[in-house]
Amino acid sequence: MASQSSRASRFRLDAKELLCGHGERPILRTSSTKDNPGRRFWGCVYYKVQDGCDFFRWADPEPGGGHQEVEFARNRRKITKLKARLKELETKLWVVAALCIAG
Incomplete structure (x- = not known):
């Protein structure tokens, strides 16, 4: 390995x-x-x-390497979580920007 x-x-x-x-x-x-x-x-x-x-x-x-497949799956999950977090933060940023413009 x-x-x-x-x-x-x-x-x-x-x-x-x-x-x-x-x-x-x-x-x-x-x-x-x-x-x-x-x-x-x-x-x-x-x-x-x-x-x-x-x-x-x-x-x-x-x-075909079993260890590698597990690592790839783990990394895919991490990427999915990071993308979700990024989308959440982008939404918050838009809300703050809208409040600043309106405020």
């Missing part, structure tokens, strides 16, 4: 330093293939625009 964890962090760290064959930073994309639906990967910024660069690297660890 420790190797999976360090592998996942290696992908995050490497992403900042990646360069494609054109010397450009790659773009984070989402796969829509039948074999890897929804899986994220780094690809050349010029993919399907210019030839000569097939830069490709998975951004996430291999699917």
Whole structure:
């Protein structure tokens, strides 16, 4: 499990330093293939625009690791809670702004 964890962090760290064959930073994309639906990967910024660069690297660890699935589910729940909290705070901000304008 420790190797999976360090592998996942290696992908995050490497992403900042990646360069494609054109010397450009790659773009984070989402796969829509039948074999890897929804899986994220780094690809050349010029993919399907210019030839000569097939830069490709998975951004996430291999699917199927039980620990990773649990961690992803936990993070999804956290994100959902944070989005709800953000919406609540935005509503409060609009109320305060309206009161300031009216007041």
